[in-house]
Amino acid sequence: MKLIEGQLIHRRYRLDSRIAKGGMGEVWKGWDIQLNRPVAIKALRSDLSNAEAKLRRLRAEAHNSANLAHPNIAALFEYYEHDGIGFLIMEYVPSKSLADLFHEQGAMDPLTLLPILIQTARGLFVAHSHGVIHRDVKPANIMVSDTGEVKITDFGVSYSTNQEQITQDGMVVGTAQYISPEQAQGQQATPQSDIYSLGVVAYEGLCGHRPFTGATPVDIAAAHVNDPVPPLPANIDVQLREFIMSMLAKDPLDRPKDALVVSRTLARIERRLLDQQTELNDSTRIMARSGGRLPRRITSMPHIPLANARVTVTTPGVSGTVPDATPITGEQHTQNDSSRRMFGRSSNE
Template sequence: MRLIEGQLIHRRYRLDSRLAQGGMGEVWKGFDIQLGRPVAIKALRTDTTNQESKLRRLRAEARNSANLAHPNIAALFEYYEHDGIGFLIMEYVPSKSLADLFHELNGPMDPTELLPILVQVARGLFVAHSHGVIHRDVKPANIMVSDNGEVKITDFGVSYSTNQEQITQDGMVVGTAQYISPEQAQGKHATPQSDIYSLGVVAYEGLCGHRPFTGATPVDIAAAHVNNPVPPLPASVDFQLSQFVMSMLSKDPLDRPNDALTVARILTRIQRRLLDQQTSAADATMITSNARMPRRVVSAPHHDPAGMLPRTADEDHAQSLFHSTLRPGTRLQAKEQQ
């Protein structure tokens, strides 16, 4: 069955426009006519081979995403099959990806802008890991960032769950070469630390403006993740932040942070410190840039020689308090004007 604009899926979801198409399936922007809201619809392509294995993969993605209710994970609403085609009905995220933002910058991102994104990704990953789900493809293209800074992790298409039967064969490499962990590149089982490594690559790219490893082919890049030391971050990067990102990129998973929640907490502390430093620096610049102190403007007391203006109750009370402090017999004399 070929999908076309305006087609109704499951008598409920209207296909509005195709957003993307890959080797396994295609993603559409759709509309839920029952609830009156936009949705994203991921469907298997029908013009490819190994349909049954791809359908099993889509079912696994649906199962892995079903219980991941978190603000930083794009929600799965429904899974539906018809005529051998599987459909994932998901939350529509009308945002740019972090890959888009990196491309627009064409250079390093300010750490105070990058860190809130990384923190939210880490929080979402921690929830997934807590449910036994490993994403296995953490990369900027799968991190959506809204205009107000809210982050959504998308595409659990190659995710793995400890509660599911194995779909990929032992030794099969799963992931994107530029962001793959050393153990994934060697065909070993992915763990939560594998996602932490991939997030470390994302952090490295954001801080440097480029990825740690390049190569002529994906195989060359994956091999570099296994064999080559990670090039140091620029000296301009905050020392503590640099050290922590490098720990996320340790070759040995046991040398990486214990879990994604630890990543979120430490990056949050670094972010707060950097913001405090920025604020202090801005305050110091404002003070030193003004050689003259601001002029004080003092209003002279109003002179009412005729006593024509009425006094308030507070003024009467203050006047009586003033006179009560004078010693008996004290006279007030006005100083004669010269």
């Protein structure tokens, strides 16, 4: 069965335009004619070999996504099969992926990247709480709206602790550039595996490149297993550097306990960096108003016009009041200084 524009699926969902085509299926932007809203439709490709096994995987994705109701996870609306083709009807997310943002911007400011990482970690924690491991956390599966809202997508290779085993023991599942060491060795993925992959995403966002490269996916996966993670740049906040490196620990036991710890720790770092930036901005504004100098607190005596002042003079044996004093001339200054020396008094008394 070949899918075409305008085709109606399940007498309800219209195929409008194909968004992507991958190894397992294709994704369309569609329209729910009953609820008048856009939807994303993921369909199993009809030209696949071993289609039944692929269909089981699509069913597993539907099963794993069904109960993951969270603002940071793209929602699954319905699963439907017809003529041997499975259809996932999902929330349509009209956003760029984090991979698009990395391509456009390169290294991102930590205060721009941190909210994305925090929301992703929150979504992963909900998935993990339901026994679902994503197993393919990467920038292309993290959608970011213009207002900064994050949606995790594509649970196509996810694993659930309460489902039958689909992948064979020792089979490597994931994307080589973001795969955890244990996944690269064919071991069972855990929540810490997703945390490692998110650590790779964070590393790439801060540096503008991934920690490991290689000529082939196998070389890259081997580097995740064997090579030390290159240090993050020294100009990145030290607490942020240390925490990202803990997410990238080779041993899963050395990584953060869960994705909730990740989101809370990154949120604390974000708040501290925001406070520092606010203090810096305030200092900059004050200096700008003061001509580039920080103002000093100065206490001034009130000004009294000399023309209206009455000056009382008290000296040994002499006292009196001089009315309507006039401004003192240079010659009078000299005379007054001589008088003070004669009477033995200083000007500070």
